[in-house]
Amino acid sequence: MDAEVTLTVDGTRHQLPVDTRTTLLDLMRERLGVTSPKKGCDHGQCGACTVLLDGQRQLPCLALAVAHDGAEITTADGLAPAGELHPVQQAFLDNDAFQCGYCTPGQICSAVGVIDEVSRGWPSHATADLTGEVELSHDEVAERMSGNLCRCAAYVNIVPAVQQAGGAR
Amino acid sequence: MKPFAYARPADVAEAVRDVAAEPTAVFLAGGTNLVDHLKLGVARPDLVVDVRTLTSREVTDLPDGGLRLGAASTNSEVAADRRVLERYPVLAQALLAGATGQLRNTATTGGNPLQRTRCVYFGDVTTPCNKREPGSGCSAVGGYTRYHAVLGTTAALPDPTAAETCIATHPSDMAVALAALDAQVQVLGPTGERTIPFTELHRLPGDDPSKDTTLDHGELITAIDLPPLLAGTRSAYRKVRDRASYAFALVSVAAVVSGTDVRIALGGVAHKPWRATRAEELLRGAELTGHAVRTAMDAELAAAQPQPGEGGGNGFKIPLVNRTVVATLRELTPEASA
Numbered sequence: 050m051d052a053e054v055t056l057t058v059d060g061t062r063h064q065l066p067v068d069t070r071t072t073l074l075d076l077m078r079e080r081l082g083v084t085s086p087k088k089g090c091d092h093g094q095c096g097a098c099t100v101l102l103d104g105q106r107q108l109p110c111l112a113l114a115v116a117h118d119g120a121e122i123t124t125a126d127g128l129a130p131a132g133e134l135h136p137v138q139q140a141f142l143d144n145d146a147f148q149c150g151y152c153t154p155g156q157i158c159s160a161v162g163v164i165d166e167v168s169r170g171w172p173s174h175a176t177a178d179l180t181g182e183v184e185l186s187h188d189e190v191a192e193r194m195s196g197n198l199c200r201c202a203a204y205v206n207i208v209p210a211v212q213q214a215g216g217a218r
Numbered sequence: 219m220k221p222f223a224y225a226r227p228a229d230v231a232e233a234v235r236d237v238a239a240e241p242t243a244v245f246l247a248g249g250t251n252l253v254d255h256l257k258l259g260v261a262r263p264d265l266v267v268d269v270r271t272l273t274s275r276e277v278t279d280l281p282d283g284g285l286r287l288g289a290a291s292t293n294s295e296v297a298a299d300r301r302v303l304e305r306y307p308v309l310a311q312a313l314l315a316g317a318t319g320q321l322r323n324t325a326t327t328g329g330n331p332l333q334r335t336r337c338v339y340f341g342d343v344t345t346p347c348n349k350r351e352p353g354s355g356c357s358a359v360g361g362y363t364r365y366h367a368v369l370g371t372t373a374a375l376p377d378p379t380a381a382e383t384c385i386a387t388h389p390s391d392m393a394v395a396l397a398a399l400d401a402q403v404q405v406l407g408p409t410g411e412r413t414i415p416f417t418e419l420h421r422l423p424g425d426d427p428s429k430d431t432t433l434d435h436g437e438l439i440t441a442i443d444l445p446p447l448l449a450g451t452r453s454a455y456r457k458v459r460d461r462a463s464y465a466f467a468l469v470s471v472a473a474v475v476s477g478t479d480v481r482i483a484l485g486g487v488a489h490k491p492w493r494a495t496r497a498e499e500l501l502r503g504a505e506l507t508g509h510a511v512r513t514a515m516d517a518e519l520a521a522a523q524p525q526p527g528e529g530g531g532n533g534f535k536i537p538l539v540n541r542t543v544v545a546t547l548r549e550l551t552p553e554a555s556a
């Protein structure tokens with residue numbers, strides 16, 4: 050069964066009919082040619098598909114496109130103007146925070162979300178004082194990024210990259 | 219995925235009418251559980267009714283001093299709300315111990331307590347499962363039982379072919395905290411509104427393991443209310459898992475110490491968040507020493523049924539949950555002597 054949806058992805062507006070079963074991830078990758086969000090597990094477990102959906106890091110593999118008519122999506126590809134790097138992308142380069150790169154677009158979008166959540170004072174499971182200040186310590190980054198798996202285990206460099214980008218804000 | 223029609227009605231009343239009128243229809247909120255189950259073939263609705271933008275996303279003060287969590291409030295936003303952090307830390311801690319940052323940004327107050335079991339056989343449509351396919355039997359008995367129940371089951375090794383057998387646990391962390399807080403569930407159904415004590419929202423398998431809750435078909439959660447707490451109330455959530463982050467609970471404990479009362483809810487041990495009412499009675503007015511808590515929990519767990527299974531079964535949960543309750547109450551009442 051088809052339904053008409055309108056979406057803005059990385060600043061480009063799209064309007065098209067979709068089967069109600071289509072996820073936002075499949076819509077972007079298969080119909081819109083937006084391939085920076087990767088499909089790892091397709092079940093919300095790996096974080097490779099992470100994008101900013103209506104301003105927050107979320108998983109398009111578990112989102113039905115019809116349920117997000119009118120949504121604004123930013124993928125890793127759309128974080129900075131063409132030819133420029135977002136501070137999180139620069140930090141990943143500076144810290145050599147990837148190997149094969151498959152998980153990287155999701156890691157980067159997730160890191161952008163983490164830095165925003167910390168700036169709003171959101172605590173995490175690793176925060177000792179829930180109502181106190183949050184610092185981007187190693188344990189805070191590891192906990193907050195735990196939904197982004199890296200098969201190459203680049204974690205040792207991802208954590209300092211996120212700390213660098215968070216501190217540089 | 220089986221084809222389905224999608225509807226986003228004008229308001230909650232219409233959403234309730236739509237679902238009530240179609241026997242296989244389901245509500246959709248964040249979709250982090252439902253969409254997974256649509257893909258797995260575990261959920262096979264003809265109609266999906268989207269309520270995410272119809273219910274409230276706000277957390278509001280109630281006149282009695284409590285808090286109302288709108289059904290569409292997200293797990294992240296509730297866990298970061300100052301009022302929740304200051305007055306109901308057990309709830310913030312439970313939410314922050316669940317899933318991941320991305321999932322919590324999507325998951326909702328209405329959807330989280332209604333997520334279905336993570337029993338591996340429930341999620342695998344090639345295996346018999348009474349919860350997914352009533353009457354087909356239970357594949358978990360004697361199988362992989364590490365995440366399964368020890369309380370509220372009829373026997374260790376119940377009859378796997380019986381239609382009433384199910385040894386699944388409820389996987390929500392949030393629900394354990396809400397049970398300890400004596401939250402109230404605001405429900406809108408085809409015949410009107412009602413309020414259900416959170417402790418009565420979930421049920422034991424009884425003679426129908428396919429039913430997780432006491433909600434009727436078409437009943438929508440519109441909000442969950444947190445009651446006001448006595449001044450000086452302390453609360454905490456502790457979750458024990460196979461790795462330090464991003465895993466479901468083996469066991470978990472939500473505890474609320476309020477005046478002479480202590481309220482204890484257990485996760486990972488039963489088909490529903492388990493209020494340890496026997497232990498609570500024994501501890502009412504008592505000094506919460508390690509010995510007193512251990513003895514009360516021994517009484518609570520006297521009827522526990524360890525399930526045999528691969529890798530030694532789940533008998534480890536009985537001493538583990540007892541120790542976890544002791545540790546949680548020691549954290550909340552450091553003044554009580556060990």
Ligand SMILES: Cc1cc2nc3c(=O)[nH]c(=O)nc-3n(C[C@H](O)[C@H](O)[C@H](O)COP(=O)(O)OP(=O)(O)OC[C@H]3O[C@@H](n4cnc5c(N)ncnc54)[C@H](O)[C@@H]3O)c2cc1C
Binds near residue numbers: 245
């Ligand atoms: C990889 C992964 C790890 C996870 N880890 C954890 C964990 O450690 N701890 C934990 O607690 N959870 C965990 N979860 C589960 C997650 O918390 C739930 O999927 C989420 O809370 C469900 O909320 P939702 O809004 O997305 O619900 P949906 O998926 O939209 O709905 C869930 C169910 O509730 C029904 N429903 C939704 N809203 C209403 C309403 N208002 N009234 C009536 N019925 C309604 C739906 O019909 C559906 O049956 C994990 C999930 C994933 C994918």
Ligand code: SF4
Binds near residue numbers: 338347383
């Ligand atoms: S324990 Fe329950 S959910 Fe798991 S296979 Fe048995 S009947 Fe199904």
Ligand code: FES
Binds near residue numbers: 098
């Ligand atoms: S592809 Fe979405 S989380 Fe793995």
Ligand code: FES
Binds near residue numbers: 147152199200
């Ligand atoms: S860099 Fe290869 S999966 Fe992360």
